[in-house]
Amino acid sequence: MTFQTLDDLEDGQRVLVRLDLxxxxxxxxxxxxxxxxxxxxxxxxxVDRDFAVAVMAHQGRPGGEDFVSLEQHARILADHVGHAVDxxxxxxxxxxxxAIDALEGGDVLVLENTxxxxxxxPEEAPDVKAETEFVQALAPHFDAYVNDAYSAAHRSHASLVGFPVVMDAYAxxxxxxxxxxxxxxxxxxxxxxxxxxxxxxxxxDVIDVMSHLGEKVDDFLLGxxxxxxxxxxxxxxxxxxxxDAALFDEQYEANEDTIVRMLEEYGDQITLPVDMAYEGEDGHREEMAVEDVPEDEDIAFLDVGSETVMEYSPVIRESEAVFLKxxxxxxxVEAFSVGTVGxxxxxxxxxCFSVVGGGDTSRAIGMYGLDEADFDHVSIAGGAYIRALTGADLVGVEALQQ
Incomplete structure (x- = not known):
């Protein structure tokens, strides 16, 4: 570990905490x-350690329908903490x-949407963000800064990278x-x-993961x-x-040469589906072997097939570590959850040691009655998780490390 954590922080201080809500x-x-x-x-x-806590978080982007105040977030957070949150x-x-200056030990205050x-x-360097009025106004009112927003750690925003430049910072x-x-x-x-x-x-994402982890991973199971x-x-x-789908052709044209090279370079490590699922005329799930896909029909495949799950499962069960992205x-759609849930x-x-993450994938655990405790870690990060898997820098983490 190359950054300070809460274990290194003395109790009872005034802390500015960045969450991702x-x-x-x-x-x-x-x-x-x-x-x-x-x-x-x-x-x-x-709270239990008598800190006075002010919380920063963001919601949506300017102009978006989800760009709203954090007032509701404060109420939801209070329910989970089991403690008053102003x-x-x-x-x-x-x-x-x-409001910050009035905080006492054990108090929690949520500030408005950063x-x-x-x-x-604006994505700018930490030393630039440290000079903003935002950082300069808040920093003197606290003893320490705590960044808990790993899922936003790939963003070089003021609330994520500016404060560690001017304050003691902890994870x-x-x-x-x-x-x-x-x-x-x-x-x-x-x-x-x-x-x-x-x-x-x-x-x-797949190409970058393979390029970065090809020497670490024995089997890539694709879906x-x-x-x-x-x-x-x-x-x-x-x-x-x-x-109306626009998921495939443009991506293929941009990455065809790289995909072909990946198949040549990592062919013995890559396992591809043997069958696929689609919506039949009656609206129900239908499956078709990859070898039987006709060349003169346009079929929208929405999931890997049952045979593919049966081939992937033994590989997973024989593994010491499994990562899902x-x-x-x-x-x-329940009919097309067979691959992911399987x-x-x-x-x-x-x-095995298991990590599940990437976008909304972890939502499937709750949607289909799986127990989160059966996995070593279920990531709440999307972009940051991908960047970690591909070896890209996470500026929020680097700010804590420095």
Whole structure:
């Protein structure tokens, strides 16, 4: 570990804490999700240790329908912490500073959406962000800064990288556990087989993961859009845009040469689906072997097939470590959840080190009644998780390390 954690922080201080509470918003209502429960553990520990806590977080982007106040977030967070959480509709102005100065040990205050501040959003270097009015106004009112927002750590925003330049900085529990789990595939040594299940909709994610981890991973099990593009490169008539879909052709044109090279370079490590699922005329799930896909029909494949799950499962069960990035199909529709849920069940049933993450994939665990405790780590990060797997820098983490 190359940064300070809460274990290094003396109790009873005044701390400015950055969380990532960015959540779906439906009809103006902020939706509760796993991020609140995870961050609540950090806040609860700080309360129990008599810290005076002010919370920074963001929601949406300016102009978006989900760009709303954090007032609802404060109420949801309070439910998870089991402790009063106040809210002030200001981030670093007079109202915010007055509320901050009134904090006593055990108090928790949520400041207004950081992205409502002009200083927050532009991607700039930490030393530039440290000079903003945002950072300069808040920093003197606290003894320390705590960054718990691993899922936003790939953003060079003021609330994430500016404060560590001018204050003692520490990692919260979410930051600490996410960093350890998501870097494990690159930094830990495993005696047995290491398997990575890679799905999702972005071919570049799969390519970058393979390029960075090819020497660490014994088997890449592919699903999602990437699997179809790799099958297309092998000459199979799938992985093409159908109807209004625009997931395949543009990505294939941009990455064809790289995909072909990946198949040549990592061919013995790559396992592709043997069958695919699609919606039949009656609206039900139908499956078809990859070898039987006709060349003169446009079929929208929405999941890997049952035979593919049966081939992937033994590989997973024989592994010492399994990492899952991205869904294998459109799991939000139950009929096409077979691939994603099937591999999750295989991972859950296996006595291996396991990390699940990437976008919304972790949502499938709750949607289909799986137990999160059956996995070593379920990441709440999307972009940061991918960057960790591909070896890209996380500026929020680097700010803590420096």
């Amino acid at each position: 960015n959540s779906p918003v439906e009809d103006g209502e902020v939706q509760d999700n796993r991020r609140f429960s995870r961050h609540a553990k950090t806040i609860r520990e700080l 809210f002030v509709a200001d981030t670093y102005g007079e109202d915010a500073l007055t 992205r409502m501040c002009d200083d927050e959003l 919260g529990r979410v930051m600490e556990t996410e960093y350890e789990a998501n870097t494990a595939i690159a930094e830990r040594e495993f005696d047995g087989q290491v398997t990575m299940v890679v799905g999702g909709t972005k071919a570049t 999602g859009v990437a699997a179809q593009l790799f099958l297309r490169a092998q000459g199979h008539p799938l992985g093409y845009d159908v109807g 991205g869904a294998l199909g459109v799991f939000e 591999v999750l069940e295989a991972i859950a049933d296996t006595d």
